[in-house]
Amino acid sequence: MSNLRRLIAGVFLAILISLLLTPAGWRVLPQGVESFFGIGQAIFNNYLLPFEVLSVLLLAALVGAVFLAKREGS
Amino acid sequence: MIEYAWLIPCFPLAAFLLIAAFGRDWREGGGWVAVIGSSLSFVFSIPVTVEALQGKTLELDHTWFTIGSFQFNLGIYVDTLTALMLVVVSTISLLIIIYSIGYMHREGVRKPRYYAEISLFIGAMLALVLANNYLELYIFWELVGLCSYLLIGFWFERPAAAAAGMKAFIVTRIGDLFFLFGLILLYTNFGTFNFLKLFGTVVGPEQAGLLRIITFLIFMGAVGKSAQFPLHIWLPDAMEGPSTVSALIHAATMVKAGVYLVARSYPLFVHSPPTMLLVAGIGGVTALFTATMALVNNDIKRILAFSTISQLGYMMLGLGASGYLVALGSATAAPGYSASMFHLLNHAFFKALLFLGAGAVMHGLHDELDIRRMGGLQRKMPITAATMLIAALAISGIPPFSGFWSKDAVLDATFAAGGQNWFIMLLWLFGVITVFLTAFYMFRWWFLVFGGRPRYEGEAHESPPIMTGPLAALAGFAAISGIALFGLPKFLHYGALHLVGAQELLGEVFINPLTYLSLILALGGILLAWVVYQREWFKWEAISTPWGRFLHRLLLNRYYLNDAYIGLARNGVYGFSIIVDLFDRYIIDGLVNGIGWGSRGLGQELRRTVSGFVGDYVAWIVGGIVIILLIYIFGGF
Amino acid sequence: MAPVAGYVAVSGVLFAIGIWGLLTSRNGIKILICVEILLNAANINLAAFSSLWRSQAGYVFVLFSIALAAAEAAVGLSILIALFRKVHSIDLGKVRRLRW
Numbered sequence: 001m002s003n004l005r006r007l008i009a010g011v012f013l014a015i016l017i018s019l020l021l022t023p024a025g026w027r028v029l030p031q032g033v034e035s036f037f038g039i040g041q042a043i044f045n046n047y048l049l050p051f052e053v054l055s056v057l058l059l060a061a062l063v064g065a066v067f068l069a070k071r072e073g074s
Numbered sequence: 075m076i077e078y079a080w081l082i083p084c085f086p087l088a089a090f091l092l093i094a095a096f097g098r099d100w101r102e103g104g105g106w107v108a109v110i111g112s113s114l115s116f117v118f119s120i121p122v123t124v125e126a127l128q129g130k131t132l133e134l135d136h137t138w139f140t141i142g143s144f145q146f147n148l149g150i151y152v153d154t155l156t157a158l159m160l161v162v163v164s165t166i167s168l169l170i171i172i173y174s175i176g177y178m179h180r181e182g183v184r185k186p187r188y189y190a191e192i193s194l195f196i197g198a199m200l201a202l203v204l205a206n207n208y209l210e211l212y213i214f215w216e217l218v219g220l221c222s223y224l225l226i227g228f229w230f231e232r233p234a235a236a237a238a239g240m241k242a243f244i245v246t247r248i249g250d251l252f253f254l255f256g257l258i259l260l261y262t263n264f265g266t267f268n269f270l271k272l273f274g275t276v277v278g279p280e281q282a283g284l285l286r287i288i289t290f291l292i293f294m295g296a297v298g299k300s301a302q303f304p305l306h307i308w309l310p311d312a313m314e315g316p317s318t319v320s321a322l323i324h325a326a327t328m329v330k331a332g333v334y335l336v337a338r339s340y341p342l343f344v345h346s347p348p349t350m351l352l353v354a355g356i357g358g359v360t361a362l363f364t365a366t367m368a369l370v371n372n373d374i375k376r377i378l379a380f381s382t383i384s385q386l387g388y389m390m391l392g393l394g395a396s397g398y399l400v401a402l403g404s405a406t407a408a409p410g411y412s413a414s415m416f417h418l419l420n421h422a423f424f425k426a427l428l429f430l431g432a433g434a435v436m437h438g439l440h441d442e443l444d445i446r447r448m449g450g451l452q453r454k455m456p457i458t459a460a461t462m463l464i465a466a467l468a469i470s471g472i473p474p475f476s477g478f479w480s481k482d483a484v485l486d487a488t489f490a491a492g493g494q495n496w497f498i499m500l501l502w503l504f505g506v507i508t509v510f511l512t513a514f515y516m517f518r519w520w521f522l523v524f525g526g527r528p529r530y531e532g533e534a535h536e537s538p539p540i541m542t543g544p545l546a547a548l549a550g551f552a553a554i555s556g557i558a559l560f561g562l563p564k565f566l567h568y569g570a571l572h573l574v575g576a577q578e579l580l581g582e583v584f585i586n587p588l589t590y591l592s593l594i595l596a597l598g599g600i601l602l603a604w605v606v607y608q609r610e611w612f613k614w615e616a617i618s619t620p621w622g623r624f625l626h627r628l629l630l631n632r633y634y635l636n637d638a639y640i641g642l643a644r645n646g647v648y649g650f651s652i653i654v655d656l657f658d659r660y661i662i663d664g665l666v667n668g669i670g671w672g673s674r675g676l677g678q679e680l681r682r683t684v685s686g687f688v689g690d691y692v693a694w695i696v697g698g699i700v701i702i703l704l705i706y707i708f709g710g711f
Numbered sequence: 712m713a714p715v716a717g718y719v720a721v722s723g724v725l726f727a728i729g730i731w732g733l734l735t736s737r738n739g740i741k742i743l744i745c746v747e748i749l750l751n752a753a754n755i756n757l758a759a760f761s762s763l764w765r766s767q768a769g770y771v772f773v774l775f776s777i778a779l780a781a782a783e784a785a786v787g788l789s790i791l792i793a794l795f796r797k798v799h800s801i802d803l804g805k806v807r808r809l810r811w
Contacts (some may be wrong), residue, residue, distance in 0.1 A: 004593040009734040012696055013727040015703050039774065042767035054775055061782030068789035072796075519738030689742075695736050 076132050077124040078118065080150050082160065083116040086167075093190040103185025105175045108193045112171045115200060116164040126157035133206055144198050151206035151269055158201035158415055159334055162422045167327045167543040168195045169650060173430055174318045176540035177437060188228060192322070195221035203334060207267040208257050211335070212256070214298070215253075218328050226315040227324060232395060238311040245308040249298015256291025259284065269476035273341035282345050289342055289349040292335065300332025300386045300620050303360040307636050309383055313375040317433025320375060324423035325382050330418055333389045337415060340568050343397055350398040351497065354488070357390025358501030361513035363633075365511040369518070372444050374432045377519050378425070381469070384508060385421045389414040391505060392484035395475045395498050400568065404494060408568040410487035417480035424468040424477065427548040431462040433525060434537040434545065439530055445519065450528035455536045459524040459547040466520045468552045470513035471596045476556035481509065482589055489588060509592045513599025521607040528569070529568050718759030725752035739791045739801040743784060750780045 043051055089104075089111025094614030097104030129371070135149035171192065178188055195218060200213035220243075227239030257267070260669050263284055264272055296302075323329070336343065336353060344348055361384045368380035396410025436442060438455055468475035485505050528534075535540070581692035586603035631637070683690075729748035738744055753772045761769020797799055 005689060005734040005779040006695050008697045008700060008730075009731040012700050012703075013731050014725040015700065015707070016723045018774070019703075021628075038767045039770045040749055042771050043774070046767075047771050050771075050775060058778060058782050061786050067787040068786070069792045143741070687804060689734060689803065696730055696734060 075153055076130055077134070079122045079132065079152050080134060082115045082118050082122065082164070083197045083200035083204060085118070085197070086111040086193045090190050090193040090197060093186055093193060097186025097190060098183070100186075102175055102179070102189075103165025103183070104189045105171070105178070105185060108189040109168070109171050109175070110194050112164070112196055115196070116168045119160040119164045119200075122152060123157040123161055126152050126154055127614050132326075135206060135268070147207055147268065148210055148414070149206040149268075150204040152204065153295070155334075155337055155415070156203055157364050157531070158419060159330075160200070162330070162419055163196070163199050163327050165460065166422055166548075167199075167322060167428050169547055169670075170318050170322045170326075170426065171196075171431065171528040173365075173433075173541050173544040176317055176538050177433055178316065179188070184228070184322055188316070191221055191224045192319075195323065195328075199331070202331060206269055207327075208260065208269070208272075209267040211338075212250075212253065212257060215295070215335075215436075216250065218323075219243060219250070219299070220314070222246075222323050222328055226312045228315050228319065229650050232314065235314040235608060238308075238314040242308040242312050245305050249295045249305050250603065252291045253295025253298075254350065256288045256295070259288050259291065263288075269338070275664075284479070285342060285347040286348055289339065289346045290391040292339055292342075293353060296335045297356060298331030298332070298388075300329050300390070301383045302332070302356050302387060302390060303363060304635070306360065306364065307632075307639055310376050310379045310632070313379050316428055317375065317436060319427045320379070321429035321433070321475065324358065324379065325429050326422040329382065329386060330422065331394070333414065333418055335387060335389065336393050337411065340393075340397065340411065342570075344401045346396055347401040350394050350401045351495070352394070354398060354491075354498060354501055357387045357392075357394055358488075358504045359387070360384070361387030361391060361508045362504040362511075365508045365515065367512065367629050367632050370513040370626055372446050373443050374435065374448070374519070374523065375429070375443065377445075377515060378428050378432060381419075381428075382425055382513065382515065385417070385425070385469070386664045388484050388505065388508075390483065391501055392417065392487050395488040395501065396570075398498065399491050399494060402494070408487075410460065410484065410491070411568040413480065413483035413487045417484055420468065420476035420480045422550070423548055424465040424552040425554055427461060427465040427545065427552055428541065429464065430541070430548065431458050434458045434541055437537060437541070438534045442530065445522040447530050448528075449521045449530065450524070451534060453465045454534045455524075457536060457542045458545065461542075461557055462520060462524065463544045464549045466516045470516050470600060471509055471592060472558060472600075473593070475553055478593075479556040482592060485509075485592060486586065491663050502684040506592060508596065510595040510599045513596040514603050515602035516608050517600045520604055525608045715759055715763050716761070718755060722752045722756035722759070725749075725755065737802050738805040739803050742803065743787050743791070747780060747784060747789070750783075769784060 084321060086108075089108050090614060093100075093104035093107055094551075097107070102106065131153040133151045135147050135148060138146045138148050140146070174188070174192070178185055181188065194624075198214045198217040201619070202211055202218060205211040223239045223243040226242055227236045230239075260272070261267060264646045266272060295439060298305045309324060309329070313320055315323075345354070364380045364383040364387065368377050368384065371377050371380065392410035392414035393408075394410075396405070396408035396413075399405035399407050429575060434455065435448065435451060437459075438451075438628065439448065442448065464475065469475040471478045473479075476517075485502060488502040490500060492502045537545075628634070725748060729745045729752055732745040732748070733742055736745065754776050755778045757773050758775070761767070761773070791801060795808065798805060
């Protein structure tokens with residue numbers, strides 16, 4: 001069975017590589033985009049809600065990780 | 075009076091109902107009621123016959139019900155042919171029922187069943203000959219077949235009797251199946267079953283081909299009912315029934331229904347020369363073939379059974395031979411038609427007489443069947459012996475008894491047709507040889523039963539008058555029915571016949587050299603039988619050769635045809651049912667079970683995808699993506 | 712800068728490598744690392760296209776994605792620890808309780 005998995009993964013790899021290494025008509029990235037100030041502004045102006053939710057999520061992950069890794073009976 | 079002809083079958087049918095309901099309480103189990111029924115139909119048929127012979131014909135038609143465009147009609151049609159059959163059936167039925175009162179006296183509680191069934195038979199037979207359309211005829215045809223089955227198996231606790239009844243019914247059923255197909259074809263192509271309408275339609279050439287098939291099929295029905303080759307095997311076995319049944323049904327009336335059918339259908343048959351040839355062929359071959367089997371048989375009734383089939387063959391021969399000429403267009407009249415029907419009349423009388431006599435002998439000797447254990451009965455049973463002698467002379471064709479005139483007429487007609495066709499001439503030869511054989515075996519029968527020294531044990535006594543009366547009456551008829559020769563061509567003919575006067579006819583008969591040929595052969599047969607069986611100057615055992623013994627065995631076993639049929643039926647049907655069974659078990663059941671097995675197998679395989687290892691599940695997802703990618707690359711959206 | 716195709720190629724190859732490793736391995740740690748690889752491959756892709764379209768949304772997404780990856784790694788590790796306590800092995804091939 002693991003051979004089959006290897007096969008599938010290998011095929012996937014092969015396809016993707018072959019697809020990607022034959023570019024046609026890709027555009028060129030523009031020069032020098034200063035982005036850092038923009039990120040900060042975007043977070044706190046447009047994406048405030050996801051930011052807050054993310055923090056809650058991190059809290060939940062923290063609690064969960066600690067709980068799961070605890071020794072029994074402690 | 076002729077308008078009341080429809081009453082004729084009603085009396086015996088009413089008798090049937092009455093006896094079936096109340097027979098137990100009456101004397102003789104309803105026998106006298108049966109006699110009354112039969113006498114009434116006899117009485118009514120006399121004026122009807124007289125009027126028909128004067129040239130009157132009658133058709134009465136009544137539509138019983140209609141389904142869509144199909145009308146079911148019942149009616150009667152009376153003409154000279156009907157009149158002839160009425161005479162035969164009603165007279166002989168009456169005499170036989172009277173005889174039965176004595177013969178069946180010892181049967182006790184079985185008597186009502188017997189008289190009811192016999193009355194039903196007589197009614198159905200009369201209705202059959204009066205029918206005016208094929209459907210009605212077929213209905214009563216089947217009904218008489220049913221009565222035959224019931225009466226053959228009258229003593230049903232005897233396995234031989236029950237088997238014989240079934241055999242009769244099944245074999246005739248085969249013929250009836252062909253008959254039915256013929257009727258279906260007839261109806262779908264001509265739109266009617268009615269005789270007069272059918273016989274009146276003009277037949278074009280394309281329909282002639284169809285008529286060949288139809289008439290062939292109809293003839294097969296006649297072959298079954300009249301026990302002609304190859305459907306003859308049931309009649310010898312049918313002797314298991316009481317002798318009165320054998321006399322009435324299997325000698326005088328029901329078996330004649332096949333001949334009647336051919337005669338009645340003549341206007342159809344004349345459009346088909348091959349069918350006519352077949353009729354003659356089967357008739358002639360059967361006549362010879364069954365006569366040979368009668369030569370060696372030792373059962374008092376079976377000899378007569380073979381003889382019946384043989385004589386029926388003569389009738390078919392006459393019908394077919396003359397009809398062939400008419401069908402070809404080389405003749406406009408069919409003398410064989412009159413000859414055959416004349417022979418039918420005569421044969422009915424002397425055959426019934428012979429069977430009743432055999433019954434009397436069996437009755438007197440306490441149901442002995444084997445003629446090797448009889449002998450010298452002419453002293454103990456003089457009346458029976460005398461009437462039997464008359465019958466034997468009649469059937470052998472000795473003048474002035476009836477058989478001489480009719481057999482000669484048939485052979486004459488056949489000879490005339492034989493001039494045109496070598497096959498018919500060969501059949502004529504068969505017929506002539508059969509004359510010799512008939513005389514020989516009949517007198518072998520008579521000498522072994524009545525002549526010589528007694529070879530039986532115990533006492534033998536003459537029958538009571540109630541039985542000897544009908545015997546005497548039938549003997550009288552057998553003797554004088556030859557007179558009908560003089561009237562018959564005028565009333566019973568097909569086509570334009572040159573009508574000859576009585577004097578001319580007589581003269582013609584005795585001038586023809588062929589007449590003397592058959593007479594000499596008949597006398598020769600009688601002489602040979604006398605020499606061998608009466609005087610015993612010559613014993614067959616003396617010339618016992620391997621060839622002779624082989625022949626003897628062949629004939630005694632009825633050419634092994636019976637066994638062939640049984641083997642065919644048993645193995646053929648059994649083999650077929652094995653094939654069907656295999657098909658059912660392996661293919662049909664296999665399909666159904668296979669679906670179950672398939673589902674289970676598929677399920678087992680699919681189970682293996684649920685491995686519990688998450689990596690596999692991810693692999694499935696990735697696999698799906700791979701496939702989509704492949705489609706994208708090579709298919710292109 | 713470089714053509715976008717390069718960034719996409721890198722991201723794609725990384726992704727394929729991640730998948731390959733994910734499917735091929737039985738070691739729990741290795742699988743977690745491969746998941747990280749996958750996430751990072753996606754991040755590269757996102758960042759590249761965000762730069763192309765001059766949009767901030769892509770960068771924001773990347774930031775959140777990194778944070779999430781961290782959270783997920785933590786939780787994943789703790790699950791692995793809990794599993795190890797039961798089965799005393801990190802060979803995921805041995806864990807087939809979800810089987811029929």
